Amino acid sequence: MILKSAARKALLAKRQALTEADCIKLDDLLLIQLQKLDWSTTKILGCFYPSENHAEPNTFLFIKYLKYCIPHLTVAYPIINDKDFSMEFYQETAELSVNKWGIHEPLPKQLIHPDQLDSFMVPLIGFDLSGQRIGFGKGYYDRYFARLTKPVKRIGISYFEPLAKLEDTHQFDVPLSHCITPWNIYEF
Numbered sequence: 546m547i548l549k550s551a552a553r554k555a556l557l558a559k560r561q562a563l564t565e566a567d568c569i570k571l572d573d574l575l576l577i578q579l580q581k582l583d584w585s586t587t588k589i590l591g592c593f594y595p596s597e598n599h600a601e602p603n604t605f606l607f608i609k610y611l612k613y614c615i616p617h618l619t620v621a622y623p624i625i626n627d628k629d630f631s632m633e634f635y636q637e638t639a640e641l642s643v644n645k646w647g648i649h650e651p652l653p654k655q656l657i658h659p660d661q662l663d664s665f666m667v668p669l670i671g672f673d674l675s676g677q678r679i680g681f682g683k684g685y686y687d688r689y690f691a692r693l694t695k696p697v698k699r700i701g702i703s704y705f706e707p708l709a710k711l712e713d714t715h716q717f718d719v720p721l722s723h724c725i726t727p728w729n730i731y732e733f
Contacts, residue, residue: 546712549679556671556679556705560600563704571704572603574727579607581730582700582723584664587611589619589657591634591665594641594649602702604666621657624650625685632685634662659689664698667721672701673711676720676733690719698722707731 563571592608595601612618621634625644636655644650667686671679678701680686690699701724724731 547673547708547710548713549682549711550713552708552711553670553679553682557599560670560704563600568600568603568704571727572606575602575702575704575725576606576610578725578727578730579610579702582698582725584611584615587615587618587664587698589621589662591621591623591657591662593666593668594622596646596648596668598647599670600704601668602704604702607666607702619657621662622649622651623685623689624653630683630685630688632689633657634659634689659692660694662693662697665700667699667701669701669703669721669724671705671708672703672721672724672731673708674731675710676701676722676724676731677711677714677718678721678724679711684717687717687719691717696722700725 592604595604608620620637622637623632623634625632634657635651635653638651638654640652641649669678669680699722701721703724703726706726720733722733
């Protein structure tokens with residue numbers, strides 16, 4: 546049995562052991578996989594700023610590629626409300642703020658309604674073969690995804706291959722539709 550808390554701890558330690566050179570190589574491999582996905586219906590993409598504290602994939606690289614391929618792509622990033630564990634997505638801004646966890650956020654200028662988003666790049670620590678993700682345990686993305694009224698791509702980005710099966714998923718967990726790793730694309 547694999548519990549999220551134990552997997553979270555092990556995978557974070559594994560990520561922290563990655564060198565900068567390891568991350569650059571893994572990001573390049575992730576970009577190759579990202580290029581294989583169908584982005585033809587994506588006009589507004591929800592994304593995340595990579596956290597320097599947690600050795601996250603370089604979404605700046607991925608967004609640069611997607612903006613080249615989709616010239617009028619709008620990218621939105623979340624602003625977290627830690628009082629009620631909610632978040633809203635706002636169109637990217639050149640100037641950023643930093644929240645209490647050290648995560649960059651756009652300035653709250655142009656709110657993007659949940660149903661305007663076509664696809665998401667979803668941060669995660671790990672995932673399993675059924676698309677259940679391991680996040681940081683606060684449920685921000687699950688609550689946000691529950692607000693969507695149309696199907697959208699929820700694409701996890703992971704340095705590591707999936708775990709077999711997480712045993713402690715909850716009824717409110719919203720699985721990914723896809724996940725990319727440096728070597729594979731998973732569709733759920």
